[in-house]
Amino acid sequence: MRKRIAFLNLQKTADSGQCFLWERMGEQAYRIRHAAHTLTIRQLPRGLFEMDCTPEEWESIWSPYFDLGVDYGAYCAGIDPADAYLRAAARSARGIRILRQELWETMVCFLVSQNNNIPRIKGTLNRLCALYGGFPSPQQLARAGRAELEGCGLGYRAAYLPAAAAQYLRDCEAAPARAACWEDARAYLQTYAGIGPKVAECICLFGLGHKAAFPVDTWVKRILAAHYAEGFPAERYPGFQGVLQQFMFYYERSLLSKFS
């Protein structure tokens, strides 16, 4: 099927550091796996997209995944006209959407992401998926021994995964996070070994749809130091400061061509 979609750019979204397992299938085309579903989607000129799913699958699975029910144009229109940096970031990042990813996978991906770089995160996650013939389930990782994970390049993070899987299952698939508001979900997630403030914010933003979450990593720290000495004016952007954080993260990395 083909469909016209506003405010969606596949390449920018793929390069925005929120998903690590999109498989590039050529120019502006990706194979995306989400829960039990797989989609191949290609971006054509003038906001047109071609995808290999039925209209029903698109509406029930992929439209929510791409957060298409939300007007990103309104987010951009809300930016302070006097904030030249943020306006430039939003212009550069136009087309990035906050993906609504599966919670367990988001937890694993961002556990792996800590003190790591994006090319290596992708490599490690791809090796994990190759080892298990797909994204490892919590049951598989809960059983995984040290020797089993050796070779994936997890480094010291390897110990976090079986422990996180066990807790995730013990807590009925992290039910306390799913039912909670952003602050409570963040606090719950930090009870996992290896999940601190930054990783918890990422999971809230990318795995639970809490767009108020505002992850601060080394890049965002630099941005705040350079452009927001008084702190980012999050109160001006209630409920979507996380989207703007993502725009700034993408923009800052684009200035140094740090994509891969």
Next chain:
DNA sequence: TGCCAGGCTTCAC
């Protein structure tokens, strides 16, 4: 070769 990466845990103080 050394620095750095979508940081966290541990341990002094």
Next chain:
DNA sequence: GTGAAGCATGGC
């Protein structure tokens, strides 16, 4: 509560 050290590993 705050700050520094230590952590595995590979991209650059």
